[in-house]
Amino acid sequence: MTGSAGESVAAAPVSELAPDAARAEHARLVAEIEEHNRRYHVEDAPTVTDAEFDALFLRLKEIESRFPELVTPDSPTQKVGAAPATGFAKVRHLKPMLSLENAFDAAGVRDFMAGVRNFLMELRRDPSIEVAIVAEPKIDGVSASLRYEGGRFALGATRGDGLVGEDVTANLRTIADVPDRLEGEDVPKLFEVRGEVYMLREDFRALNEAQRAEDKAAFANPRNAAAGSLRQLDPSVTAGRPLRFFAYAWGEASAVPGRTHWEMLERLAAWGLPTNPRAKLCADIDEALAYYERIAEERSRIPYDIDGVVYKIDRLDLQEALGFVSRRPRWAVAHKFPAEQVETRLLAIEIQVGRTGALTPVARLEPVTVGGVVVSNATLHNEDEIARKDVRIGDTVVVQRAGDVIPQVVRVVKAKRPADARPFEYPDRCPACDSLAVREEGEAVRRCTGGLVCPAQQVERLKHFVSRAAFDIDGLGEKQIAAFYDDGLIAKPGDLFRLAARDGEHGAPLRDREGWGEVSARNLFAAIEARRRIPLDRFIYALGIRHVGQATARLLARTYGTLDAFRAAMDAARAREGEAWEHLLSIDGIGKVVAGAILDFFDEPHNRAVVDDLAREVEVEPVEEPGAESAIGGKTVVFTGTLETMTRLEAKARAEALGAKVAGSVSRRTDYVVAGPGAGSKAAKARDLGVTVLDEREWLALIGGREMEEPNA
DNA sequence: ACCCCTCGAGTTCT
DNA sequence: CTCGAGGGGT
Numbered sequence: 173m174t175g176s177a178g179e180s181v182a183a184a185p186v187s188e189l190a191p192d193a194a195r196a197e198h199a200r201l202v203a204e205i206e207e208h209n210r211r212y213h214v215e216d217a218p219t220v221t222d223a224e225f226d227a228l229f230l231r232l233k234e235i236e237s238r239f240p241e242l243v244t245p246d247s248p249t250q251k252v253g254a255a256p257a258t259g260f261a262k263v264r265h266l267k268p269m270l271s272l273e274n275a276f277d278a279a280g281v282r283d284f285m286a287g288v289r290n291f292l293m294e295l296r297r298d299p300s301i302e303v304a305i306v307a308e309p310k311i312d313g314v315s316a317s318l319r320y321e322g323g324r325f326a327l328g329a330t331r332g333d334g335l336v337g338e339d340v341t342a343n344l345r346t347i348a349d350v351p352d353r354l355e356g357e358d359v360p361k362l363f364e365v366r367g368e369v370y371m372l373r374e375d376f377r378a379l380n381e382a383q384r385a386e387d388k389a390a391f392a393n394p395r396n397a398a399a400g401s402l403r404q405l406d407p408s409v410t411a412g413r414p415l416r417f418f419a420y421a422w423g424e425a426s427a428v429p430g431r432t433h434w435e436m437l438e439r440l441a442a443w444g445l446p447t448n449p450r451a452k453l454c455a456d457i458d459e460a461l462a463y464y465e466r467i468a469e470e471r472s473r474i475p476y477d478i479d480g481v482v483y484k485i486d487r488l489d490l491q492e493a494l495g496f497v498s499r500r501p502r503w504a505v506a507h508k509f510p511a512e513q514v515e516t517r518l519l520a521i522e523i524q525v526g527r528t529g530a531l532t533p534v535a536r537l538e539p540v541t542v543g544g545v546v547v548s549n550a551t552l553h554n555e556d557e558i559a560r561k562d563v564r565i566g567d568t569v570v571v572q573r574a575g576d577v578i579p580q581v582v583r584v585v586k587a588k589r590p591a592d593a594r595p596f597e598y599p600d601r602c603p604a605c606d607s608l609a610v611r612e613e614g615e616a617v618r619r620c621t622g623g624l625v626c627p628a629q630q631v632e633r634l635k636h637f638v639s640r641a642a643f644d645i646d647g648l649g650e651k652q653i654a655a656f657y658d659d660g661l662i663a664k665p666g667d668l669f670r671l672a673a674r675d676g677e678h679g680a681p682l683r684d685r686e687g688w689g690e691v692s693a694r695n696l697f698a699a700i701e702a703r704r705r706i707p708l709d710r711f712i713y714a715l716g717i718r719h720v721g722q723a724t725a726r727l728l729a730r731t732y733g734t735l736d737a738f739r740a741a742m743d744a745a746r747a748r749e750g751e752a753w754e755h756l757l758s759i760d761g762i763g764k765v766v767a768g769a770i771l772d773f774f775d776e777p778h779n780r781a782v783v784d785d786l787a788r789e790v791e792v793e794p795v796e797e798p799g800a801e802s803a804i805g806g807k808t809v810v811f812t813g814t815l816e817t818m819t820r821l822e823a824k825a826r827a828e829a830l831g832a833k834v835a836g837s838v839s840r841r842t843d844y845v846v847a848g849p850g851a852g853s854k855a856a857k858a859r860d861l862g863v864t865v866l867d868e869r870e871w872l873a874l875i876g877g878r879e880m881e882e883p884n885a
Numbered sequence: 886a887c888c889c890c891t892c893g894a895g896t897t898c899t
Numbered sequence: 900c901t902c903g904a905g906g907g908g909t
Contacts, residue, residue, distance in 0.1 A: 391899095392898090392899075396898095396899065399899085400899085524895085524896090526894070526895060526896095527894085527895095528893095528894070528895095530894075530895070532894095532895060532896080534896080545897085545898065545899080546898085547897075547898085548897095549896085549897065549898095550896085550897080551895070551896045551897080553895085553896090573897085577896095577897070577898085578896060578897055578898095579896085579897060579898090580896095617894090617895095718893090718894095719892085719893070719894095720893085721892060721893045721894080722892085722893090723891080723892060723893085724892075724893085761891090761892090
């Protein structure tokens, strides 16, 4: 702890602060606030008053607003709100933690292998090349990344979203399987180990008994127990939990540990990291499939939960050649066990109203345990789906969790249909606002036409607005939003930002409301405050325009740069003709339907008012102009044909990040056409016009290699 | 008029 | 995760 609250607050006005002094004070404030947070949330023993804490926080925010370069994702200002959950600092993985492609049967695995061979052939490698495979059980636990510096365990993190995880170093240290130090001469200076934290079934049972004996909630399954134990704020709690660890891959490394995956596993074991003794080096795919059968047969005798088998191409040079498709390695696949299927009764079908007014039927089920989790709801998608499966209320149905996550109704057990089972009558009115619900010709969904008068749609829009990918305001769940909406506290997004200032104007102040207190109210206000600065793409996404999701919002933000430019362009395009309209349609990825949906949104006066009102409350950050120093800076590029090492959208994002403009069609103003195999008219037109045509390899060479790749996942 | 791919929207549970 | 629809290419 450095300095007291009083000292920091009495410092010079922020406007007079020199950058160096600001940086120093910023660091001091962050440390101080984090310490107070820890005392407050972890030890439950604050050493400053709320007012003192607020003063520190305010000072930090002032500094950050004047010196935005000091704002980092792990600054306390960026993570207020989810108070108990944010006891962990965020950690950016040096190499992303990727996910695996799934195969659900042997045919899927053979497809995968065919893809590998095809790809290697196209890279003009010897097709008769031996493709050995490392197979090992896929453990149902929590993945983690451990960073060793100079052989010492320095930092451990959860997977998070694959790019940024949570710092759980202290908790990982308590696991006996995780060595403090890697032993051996060839340990790289820097080495990130990837692996799985898990719990033995037997230990899980004992833990649950102990939990029950102490009147604490039991865990649903070993995986949840492992996840819950790893995310304890108090490491001494984690220390008392029987966690284990297996290493299976690596991330960033100052030296590559071997020429093959198998060698890498042996090396990890030699350094003292536990690797799965059941892992097997298979000469070919048939041997790997036989391994799968054996593991499936042994499954119940293996002392921990597994949900399949992972296959990886053994040779690292081949892995590198194969590369990635949208965050997934092309050289690995997870062969999953079939999903567990369970019968239960369908008690009722209810209709939910989405933010676009879509009516979605949801099956209420007699609760059953499926794959270790109690399931009581399952989506039925739409009207046709109910008819296709002939689902009736009272039926016995087979339920599974798709990809082991989302519950779905597989089929009806007709033999068990009771005589009084009755077909579901799909409503033609919205259950929330009683407006007509219509199904457009050729569409699968029925939509409520209530729009602005439908409270369900309004609440869903607000939920979307505060959601993670939009304004990311923590501490406002479904219930709170609905309650605030019902009580007139928030009717439109801009109201959120006036919530603190007007607290108490509509009935009792927030802290006196049921379920709220001094602290939670303050946290919510702070979480909202922290979002007054927002990048343009998030702002656009948050509006909830039909057909405009994250990707399209980003596209629009990049195209128009600033909110004012976007706003003006949309107004100008509303005539559906002229330059602004043509410009909108010329964006690669936006056609008539999407463009029409955007303009429909801005045609509505209410929506324009909502946007303008919101714009007055927040500061929208323009999209930065990418640097022009790269080889393709300022050039116009067109992609055509199927690219091999990346999807077209990735290629496009990459090119744009390097300062190029990506167009959809070839003209004289095009600088480069990048043509994959199977390119047709565009490449021909480019040649006619004398535009440079590159193949993918030449293109990658031009922009400087495939730096997105990593040695392992 | 096709086919393929990507994106959007909706959903579950802890 | 899955389905349906939009966009773009042939």
